[in-house]
Amino acid sequence: PGGAADDAKPSLEANDVVLSVDGEEIKDADALIALADRVVRGRVEPLPVLVAFDRRGQRMLTVLELGRPGLQDPGMEARKAWIPVTVQAITPELGQKLGVPGRAGVRVTRVLGRSATAGGLEVGDLIFAIDGDPVEATQPSEADVFDTMIRQRKIGTTVTLATVRGKEERMVKVPLESSPRLAREMKKYEDPNFEFRVRDVAEMDRVELGVPAGEKGVLVESVNEGGWAALAHLADGDVILAVQGDVVGDVAALQKKMEAVAASKPSSVVLHVRRGFRTFFVEMQTGWSGR
Incomplete structure (x- = not known):
């Protein structure tokens, strides 16, 4: 059936016969539609209802949430500092192949915005520290360490990144943007x-x-x-x-x-x-x- 009928536990299936909703007898499809319209009218949140139904001779019960919210606005979170790049963690195996064995950090995989470009970051750059603080990322799941460290800074300030491009050690200054x-x-x-x-x-x-x-x-x-x-x-x-x-x-x-x-x-x-x-x-x- 899809929708609320499919989300219920147990879900309603084709050929199930709905007998009642919250104790109100359902005689035909029109009665069910009219009841559903009456229940959800004016509501902004789903309403759980008890549905009795027949499935091949079994009298069963389930709970459906009638009435899906329409337009939802979850609100805005506080903006945080951001460098418009995406990164991956430098694993031990990757570090070995890139000529930086034993070093923790991240590799730039995509440059998204003007501040990163203006700061001189490019895809393939390796970042090991932010204002002298080491970026402790050595496993794929730790790539977000870099973003977390940046979010702790103030929007509009400039950070200095310790980077490597090829075999060249570079100190790169990048202004921090407001996160999207x-x-x-x-x-x-x-x-x-x-x-x-x-x-x-x-x-x-x-x-x-x-x-x-x-x-x-x-x-x-x-x-x-x-x-x-x-x-x-x-x-x-x-x-x-x-x-x-x-x-x-x-x-x-x-x-x-x-x-x-x-x-x-x-x-x-x-x-x-x-x-x-x-x-x-x-x-x-x-x-x-x-x-």
């Missing part, structure tokens, strides 16, 4: 009809997913199995650029468009989608009967 908003800080929206969840695009999403700077859209976080979006092969990580030909620059715009779709109940809905470096159209077939 994180994925968990982005506003989110979950569509109850097409059963997919999206959020605003974070700066790192653009880098990792190949979304061009300035291109507007929303990132698909999840698609419920069996829903209309899943049947149309919309996938996690897709970026929705437009709905029915209208650009959706953020989740608020997408929510407004999807609410208009729900009101007009078209037989299909066309999304313009980016997946990696290519864009294409996804046509979601609908079945509004009883909704």
Whole structure:
């Protein structure tokens, strides 16, 4: 079934017969839809309800959370200092091959912003200390040690990095930027009809997913199995650029468009989608009967 029915434990399956919800008898599909609409109307958080159902002669119970929150704003976290690079830890094996045996630190794998470029950092640079403090990273899981050390500094100040490029020891001064908003800080929206969840695009999403700077859209976080979006092969990580030909620059715009779709109940809905470096159209077939 997908959605709340699929998330319940035990989940509802095809051919299960719903008998009652919170003690209220369900005589047909219209009665179930009317009850669900009444329960969730005006709510901003899901409401758990007790569902009695028949499964091949067994009288079973489960708890469903009816009513998904629509637009969610988790709020912004305090900005921290940041150097716009990504790094990997220098493992003992990697250090041996790079000519720096026994030294802990990180290797620059990507340069993202102007401050890192202005400071002279390049992909392949090895960083061993920040203002004289050693970067103690020797295992793959310790790569975030570098970011943690930087976050403890003040935005707008300059740090001195002890680096190696090739065989040359270098001291590099880099100004600290304000960190971009994180994925968990982005506003989110979950569509109850097409059963997919999206959020605003974070700066790192653009880098990792190949979304061009300035291109507007929303990132698909999840698609419920069996829903209309899943049947149309919309996938996690897709970026929705437009709905029915209208650009959706953020989740608020997408929510407004999807609410208009729900009101007009078209037989299909066309999304313009980016997946990696290519864009294409996804046509979601609908079945509004009883909704």
